Amino acid sequence: MLAVPKRDRRAERRAATRREIVDAAWQVARDKGLAQVTLRDVADLVGMRPPSLYSHFAAKNAIYDAMFGDAWTQFLEAQKAAEADEPAASRAALRYYARVYFDFAVAFPARHELMSLHTIPDFTPSPDAYAPSVASMESFVARMAKHGAGRQEDVDIFVAIVGGMVDAQLANDPGGDRWARLLDRTIDMFADNIGITDERIRP
Amino acid sequence: MLAVPKRDRRAERRAATRREIVDAAWQVARDKGLAQVTLRDVADLVGMRPPSLYSHFAAKNAIYDAMFGDAWTQFLEAQKAAEADEPAASRAALRYYARVYFDFAVAFPARHELMSLHTIPDFTPSPDAYAPSVASMESFVARMAKHGAGRQEDVDIFVAIVGGMVDAQLANDPGGDRWARLLDRTIDMFADNIGITDERIRP
DNA sequence: GTCTATACACCGATAGAC
């Protein structure tokens, strides 16, 4: 027997307020940096006093937790949206997966810092917030497997080198393209190692 | 005309106290994390009151700055010490460079965080503290050039993928060897791409 | 249920006595 989908206006309002708070926290993170998010700044943006945030989140880290889940959900959607233009050829597909992740990360460094670096003291994502990250990884592994790169070792190397290119770009040439230009060639290195025989970029 | 090297006992004592403070800060970073270093904890370890630290460092970030220079000086020395066992064959040499950096970074995560990630808010290394990092990079580029991998693009990719392996290891398998085991194969990918023809590890 | 007012402990930093 199915539950009747009765609307709960109170719950809707609560969820909307939580959304407002998380969005405000994103804005502060974008403007001042992830670690510079303070409850006072967030409260100012949503028109509350700082302690009022505790009616919606148990602690500051609970806001980070919601942001973490939010960020991976955003990437999951970006991943799904990117399916439409996914190339059929294996080498081109690998380049495309790397580019989708790279561009997503570089577009919003504070978000990438929260998603991938473990830089916020005493913050560990909850299982709920971690779920979209796992879903994204599972979807990614399935696609890698289609191109003969689904072994854990292959995926581990791919994830590490793409992450390394992102971090090098953000740390050493923020706003530039010094490592972005080298991404295709780096993925070709990987594709050669896996044994993919499509056309490639010469060093 | 050479300056007479006259000893300055006052300056020596000052330098020794600075060393004590920096070492205490390293210990706190090792025990609690880089961002968890507080002036109170450092002062406790050296037997001072927190404000007394300001007689030796202008600000907390000045301590981080000294640690940054210290860390890269340590790596510079590790690099020099590793020269003795450097393999002659190019592929083996590249693997060796990567391993020296990887092991150094993984041995002390908080130090690596300070050296490579830019995770401390409002901290930018001073030119003085940056100098040993530049010296280390110049020495590294010269060695890469000996093996035909001295172009900026080659070095950029090498640095990014080794850094990516380190970060993946520390973030996803701290204390383990899931990415450490894949480092040689990853460097082989790079060596193949450069056109080095020594023996290699098959995927 | 939601928000405010108040308070607390801790942080980096400064001023001034000794």
Place this chain on the structure above:
DNA sequence: GTCTATCGGTGTATAGAC
């Protein structure tokens, strides 16, 4: 050079107004 005292700012907890 080191101390005490103190400042403004932070995350957090709680009592109570509405």
